[in-house]
Amino acid sequence: MESLEMFCQKRGCLYGFIVLLIFTLSFTWYSIEVPPWHPTFLSSCKMEIPNKASLLHDLKEVKLQRMLYEKPNAVKPPRTDVLMMTPWFAPIVWNSTYDINILNAQFHQRGVRIGLTVFAIKKYVVFIKTFIETAEKFFMVGHKVNYYIFTDRVEEVRQHNFTLSEGRQLVILGVPAYKRWQEVSMRRMEMIHNQTYERFANEIDYLVCVDVDMRFSDDVGVEILSDLFGTFHPSYYGAPRTHYTYERRPESAACIPEDEGDFYYAGGFFGGNVVEVFKLTHFCHNAMLSDTAKNIEARWHDESYLNNYFVYHKPTKILSPEYLWDNNFAVPEILKRRRFVAVPKNHNEIRN
Ligand SMILES: *[C@@H]1O[C@H](CO)[C@@H](O)[C@H](O)[C@H]1NC(C)=O
Numbered sequence: 001m002e003s004l005e006m007f008c009q010k011r012g013c014l015y016g017f018i019v020l021l022i023f024t025l026s027f028t029w030y031s032i033e034v035p036p037w038h039p040t041f042l043s044s045c046k047m048e049i050p051n052k053a054s055l056l057h058d059l060k061e062v063k064l065q066r067m068l069y070e071k072p073n074a075v076k077p078p079r080t081d082v083l084m085m086t087p088w089f090a091p092i093v094w095n096s097t098y099d100i101n102i103l104n105a106q107f108h109q110r111g112v113r114i115g116l117t118v119f120a121i122k123k124y125v126v127f128i129k130t131f132i133e134t135a136e137k138f139f140m141v142g143h144k145v146n147y148y149i150f151t152d153r154v155e156e157v158r159q160h161n162f163t164l165s166e167g168r169q170l171v172i173l174g175v176p177a178y179k180r181w182q183e184v185s186m187r188r189m190e191m192i193h194n195q196t197y198e199r200f201a202n203e204i205d206y207l208v209c210v211d212v213d214m215r216f217s218d219d220v221g222v223e224i225l226s227d228l229f230g231t232f233h234p235s236y237y238g239a240p241r242t243h244y245t246y247e248r249r250p251e252s253a254a255c256i257p258e259d260e261g262d263f264y265y266a267g268g269f270f271g272g273n274v275v276e277v278f279k280l281t282h283f284c285h286n287a288m289l290s291d292t293a294k295n296i297e298a299r300w301h302d303e304s305y306l307n308n309y310f311v312y313h314k315p316t317k318i319l320s321p322e323y324l325w326d327n328n329f330a331v332p333e334i335l336k337r338r339r340f341v342a343v344p345k346n347h348n349e350i351r352n
């Protein structure tokens, strides 16, 4: 009797324990597996949703500042002495046509990162000091900037120990030195193109590609940024088509017929977002290779291919000659600022 009672108690205990165990396990399983099941399923089916959703979430967090400035006037253009818009609706950037405070607010909101590429190859390394020092004063002040210096003289560039403002970095990229200056110039497209995979796609949003034998002498800011931009060559912005020094030989991949073309763009200042610059440099490099195979060297090297590209892939913004000037030229009335100017040099001495 006593042993049966004990047996029942023990058995009851055992059953109770088993029931409790099953209950606990199933409850735990339920509480672990079931509640997260629904969202997990959704997000694994549609991989795009979490990113876009978090992007929208971030956008909601942005607090708009008060923005105080003079109201734009719909019936009075800020300038009437220059073309401010191309026939394909790309703005042309002249002073007084934009408000830098509005643009700075927009680009800060997006947190853009800007890359500035420059080639300090062979003797051109002498220009790097002035270039970087003046860029620190005038180029994209207050924004995130990476300088990419392509050079065959890595140590000489490093020796400068440049001190940069916050949010700015300097990357020195070692490259080969081609023999002829024409080839050095043309190979820039390939070098920019190659670095797109390696770096640019991960590190920056916009690329600005310029000549090194220059100095900044006034503000160059986010007003220049757009998907794809080029710059009027300071010698030809007022010239007729026939005066443009486009490549004209039909067998060249850079050829532009006499009755085509909008402007003559300078090889020394172009850019855009990383994808557009990738496409542009890809075209220019391959066109150069196909010409080289035919023993053709385009009239103005990389500049000739750039001009050809821009005829058929219109830039979404164009910079006025304020952004590329030479102080040897008489300054016309329309030129209110000279922001990026050539450093005087002896061409033969530097190139060879
Ligand atoms: C350049 O434009 C700004 C406004 O954007 C204006 O305040 C300034 O006077 C202009 N400079 C010249 C020299 O016209």
Ligand SMILES: *[C@@H]1O[C@H](CO)[C@@H](O)[C@H](O)[C@H]1NC(C)=O
Pocket (backbone or CB within 6 Å): 158, 159, 160, 161
């Ligand atoms: C840069 O730093 C190196 C090593 O510290 C030094 O030898 C060199 O003189 C410095 N260069 C300049 C221009 O200050």
Ligand SMILES: *[C@@H]1O[C@H](CO)[C@@H](O)[C@H](O)[C@H]1NC(C)=O
Pocket (backbone or CB within 6 Å): 187, 190, 191, 194
């Ligand atoms: C660019 O990349 C290609 C393919 O990796 C390579 O063959 C070529 O030498 C590179 N060019 C330069 C100038 O670094």
